[in-house]
Amino acid sequence: MNIAVYPGSFDPVTYGHLDIIERGAKIFDKVVVAILENPNKNPLFSIDQRKQLLISATSNLSNVEIDSFHGLLADYMLHINARAIIKGLRAVSDFEYELQMASINKKLAPEVETFFMMTNNNYSFLSSSVVKEVAKYGGDISDLVPENVLEAFKKIYD
Structure with a gap:
């Protein structure tokens, strides 16, 4: 089975993330969306x-699985027998960092x-950080995140 991992913090998942997940699911037999447990983030x-x-x-998406991990992505990949990492790029600035990560992996x-x-x-400007900032100040995020995420924000900020 051709397994790919799409790693990230997904705090929260956005339409940009879902775009990458859906497209990856068409290419790979299985896509594991792996939430990184990062102690350096709040x-x-x-x-x-x-x-x-x-x-x-x-x-x-029947071939998408959700999981979480801590530690090195390379170790996680070997643990679940995955051979492909999927990374979404929004801009050239993303590429520089992601190239470093790809090289070390x-x-x-x-x-x-x-x-x-x-x-x-449509999502080149979109990040979880931007969504959180807009939501924090009462801005409309309804076209940036799925309905379930919108409801989760309402529980926090209403």
Whole structure:
């Protein structure tokens, strides 16, 4: 089975993330959306909340699985027997950082390949950080995130 991992914090999942997930699901037999448990970040949503939001948002995709991990992505990849990493790119600035990450992952796990996917132009400006900032100040995020994420924000900010 050709398994790909789409890693990230997904705090929260956006339409930009879903675009990459849906496109990846058409290419690979299985896509594991892997939430990184990053102790250096202060997430708005817990790991369990993010998992539930992703499960709901991807329920129409039978070959997508939601998981979480901590530590090195290369170790996680080998643990689940995945050989492809999917990364979405919004701008040239993303590429520089992601190239470094792809290079270190290749060094740590030579059998793993990284696939870069250009984000749909409609979402080139979109990030979880932007969504959180707009929501925090009462802005409309209804066209940036799925309905379940919108409802989760209403519970926090209403």
